[in-house]
Amino acid sequence: MSLRYALLALLNVEPMTGYDLHKVFESSVGHVWYAPDSQIYPELRKMEAQGLVRGEDIPWGKKATKRRYHITPAGSGEFEAWMNSPLEYSRVRDPAHLRAAYLEYAAPESARAQLKAHIEHHETLLRQWNQKILEIDTDTSTMLTRRLATLPADQRQRSRAFKRFAYEGLIARAEAEIAWANSGLRLLDDLPPEA
Amino acid sequence: MSLRYALLALLNVEPMTGYDLHKVFESSVGHVWYAPDSQIYPELRKMEAQGLVRGEDIPWGKKATKRRYHITPAGSGEFEAWMNSPLEYSRVRDPAHLRAAYLEYAAPESARAQLKAHIEHHETLLRQWNQKILEIDTDTSTMLTRRLATLPADQRQRSRAFKRFAYEGLIARAEAEIAWANSGLRLLDDLPPEA
DNA sequence: CACAAATACCTATGGACATAGTTAGTGGGT
DNA sequence: ACCCACTAACTATGTCCATAGGTATTTGTG
Numbered sequence: 001m002s003l004r005y006a007l008l009a010l011l012n013v014e015p016m017t018g019y020d021l022h023k024v025f026e027s028s029v030g031h032v033w034y035a036p037d038s039q040i041y042p043e044l045r046k047m048e049a050q051g052l053v054r055g056e057d058i059p060w061g062k063k064a065t066k067r068r069y070h071i072t073p074a075g076s077g078e079f080e081a082w083m084n085s086p087l088e089y090s091r092v093r094d095p096a097h098l099r100a101a102y103l104e105y106a107a108p109e110s111a112r113a114q115l116k117a118h119i120e121h122h123e124t125l126l127r128q129w130n131q132k133i134l135e136i137d138t139d140t141s142t143m144l145t146r147r148l149a150t151l152p153a154d155q156r157q158r159s160r161a162f163k164r165f166a167y168e169g170l171i172a173r174a175e176a177e178i179a180w181a182n183s184g185l186r187l188l189d190d191l192p193p194e195a
Numbered sequence: 196m197s198l199r200y201a202l203l204a205l206l207n208v209e210p211m212t213g214y215d216l217h218k219v220f221e222s223s224v225g226h227v228w229y230a231p232d233s234q235i236y237p238e239l240r241k242m243e244a245q246g247l248v249r250g251e252d253i254p255w256g257k258k259a260t261k262r263r264y265h266i267t268p269a270g271s272g273e274f275e276a277w278m279n280s281p282l283e284y285s286r287v288r289d290p291a292h293l294r295a296a297y298l299e300y301a302a303p304e305s306a307r308a309q310l311k312a313h314i315e316h317h318e319t320l321l322r323q324w325n326q327k328i329l330e331i332d333t334d335t336s337t338m339l340t341r342r343l344a345t346l347p348a349d350q351r352q353r354s355r356a357f358k359r360f361a362y363e364g365l366i367a368r369a370e371a372e373i374a375w376a377n378s379g380l381r382l383l384d385d386l387p388p389e390a
Numbered sequence: 391c392a393c394a395a396a397t398a399c400c401t402a403t404g405g406a407c408a409t410a411g412t413t414a415g416t417g418g419g420t
Numbered sequence: 421a422c423c424c425a426c427t428a429a430c431t432a433t434g435t436c437c438a439t440a441g442g443t444a445t446t447t448g449t450g
Contacts, residue, residue, distance in 0.1 A: 001435085001436085002288070002290050002293055003436085003437095005293070006293060009293075009296075009297050009300075012300075017397090017398070017399090018398075018399070019397060019398045019399075020397095020398095022398095023397095029293075029296075030286070030287075031287060032287060032288075032289050032292045032293040032296060033287070033288055033289065033290075033293045034286035034287060034288060035437085036437080036438075036439085037398090037399080037400090038400080038401080038402095038437090038438085038439085038440090038441095039436080039437065039438090041398095041399060041400065042400090042401095060397085060398080060445080060446075061445065061446050061447085062445090062446090063444095063445070063446095064397090064398080064444080064445050064446070065398095066397080066398060066399085067398085067399085079300065080300055080301075083294065083297060083298075083300040083301040083305075084301050084302055084305040086308070086309060086312055087290060087291060087294060087309055087312065087313070088290070089316050090407095090408095091225070091229035092225075092226060092227060092228070092229060092320075092365075093197070093227075093228055093229055093407095094227050094228065094365075095197050095228075095282060095283070095285075096282060096364075097227045097361050097364055097365055098197055098200070098201060098224075098227045098228045098361075099278065099282060100357065100360055100361035100364060101204075101224075101227060101357060101358055101361035101362075102204050102278060102357070103278075103357040103360070103361075104350070104353050104354045104357050105204075105207075105274065105275055105278040106275075106278040106279050107279055110278075110279040113281070114281060114282055117281055117282065118282070121284050125287075154387070155299070157386075157387075158299050158386055158387075159299050161382060161386060162295065162296065162297070162298040162299050162382075163296055165295055165298070165378070165379055165382055166292050166293075166295040166296035166298075167296075168375065168378070169291075169292055169295060169372075169375040169379075170287075170289075170292055172371045172374065172375050173368060173371050173372070173375075175371075176367045176368050176370075176371040177364075177368070179367065180363065180364040180367050180368075183360070183363070184360055184364075187356060187357075187360055191352075191353055191356060192349070192352075192353075196405085196406085198406080198407095212427090212428070212429090213428075213429065213430095214427060214428050214429070215428095217428095218427095230407085231407080231408075231409085232428090232429080232430090233407090233408085233409085233410090233411095233430080233431080233432095234406075234407065234408090236428095236429060236430065236431095237430085237431095255415080255416080255427085255428080256415065256416050256417085257415090257416090258414095258415065258416095259414080259415050259416075259427090259428080260428095261427080261428060261429085262428085262429085285438090288437095
């Protein structure tokens with residue numbers, strides 16, 4: 001259900017085509033919410049049918065057109081309503097911790113490799129997110145810069161602070177995952193070898 | 196895809212009916228992987244068709260029977276193969292951090308309420324998980340006790356250590372979430388009020 | 391000008407999951 | 421004798437999402 005709101009959040013900044021949105025999903029928003037284009041295009045049409053966005057065909061080259069969507073007042077309303085509604089927490093479904101609980105069934109070298117992969121995975125995320133924080137601080141993030149341009153000066157700090165806040169949370173989580181996996185590696189070292 | 200392996204992990208300990216499994220999912224495994232019974236029953240039949248488990252009808256009362264599934268060698272093999280295969284990481288999809296990134300659109304009191312709800316949610320989880328750790332340490336977890344009974348003494352420590360490890364990871368994560376939400380509350384306090 | 395890469399959009403299939411039911415027998419209490 | 425909670429199992433619908441394609445146009449590069 002969040003895809004719709006992620007799209008509305010982006011269209012709040014400026015009108016975009018499905019293709020534009022899909023690209024943004026691969027870079028900025030994609031860090032909190034991924035969506036493939038095969039999901040974006042139909043969702044946009046559904047949202048248009050419900051009056052949350054309106055699309056217009058704009059010329060592209062000589063023969064072609066592309067469809068650019070902009071948010072409607074109903075769409076803004078829907079988005080703000082969602083932003084002010086309590087978050088629904090879905091039940092835990094966590095492959096990594098499921099596996100950890102049964103790590104005794106894995107060969108020790110395999111367990112070690114998996115924990116190392118866990119660390120590497122989260123270190124990659126960490127690098128991406130730290131990069132994002134840097135972009136926020138130095139004003140080199142395209143989407144955020146555009147967003148800030150639409151705001152009065154006194155609200156820019158606010159906007160920037162929340163973006164930073166979101167990424168800081170992701171970073172803290174990734175660091176916790178890395179620390180946990182490291183403690184797992186230590187556990188493997190300390191555990192007596194299997195009989 | 197993990198549902199299948201969670202089921203195999205449980206059936207590795209002892210044969211169970213779909214109903215039993217669904218109950219376990221609501222207590223112990225449910226903390227890492229939730230599944231409704233409407234998903235469990237069909238999955239068991241699919242697994243039986245593929246030879247991973249075998250079900251037998253056992254009498255229950257006078258007229259009724261129930262179907263108890265036990266794991267087959269093929270099932271054990273499948274489970275171990277999965278345990279030794281690298282974990283697949285799915286792309287981030289995180290409603291809480293998506294919302295945090297756009298918290299400027301929420302009314303300040305609403306934002307505050309949401310952060311408090313975030314803290315409460317994770318504190319509830321934290322309590323459950325700490326309880327689980329206690330059960331592991333004091334041998335009062337039914338599933339684990341049964342599991343340990345099937346193992347030679349020298350492997351019990353190992354089994355127990357990994358269970359603990361899994362829950363410690365969940366706890367660390369929940370604590371990180373709480374710390375993050377608290378920093379968000381502080382941010383709201385420090386931010387100048389909206390114009 | 392040819393050609394590759396990028397832009398733009400679309401479809402189809404299948405799995406996973408949420409949600410909301412239904413049916414029926416069992417076992418214990420009153 | 422009756423009620424009710426529990427046990428046991430199943431079904432049906434719909435959404436979300438992954439995966440893997442497809443088509444056509446445009447734009448930049450050599």
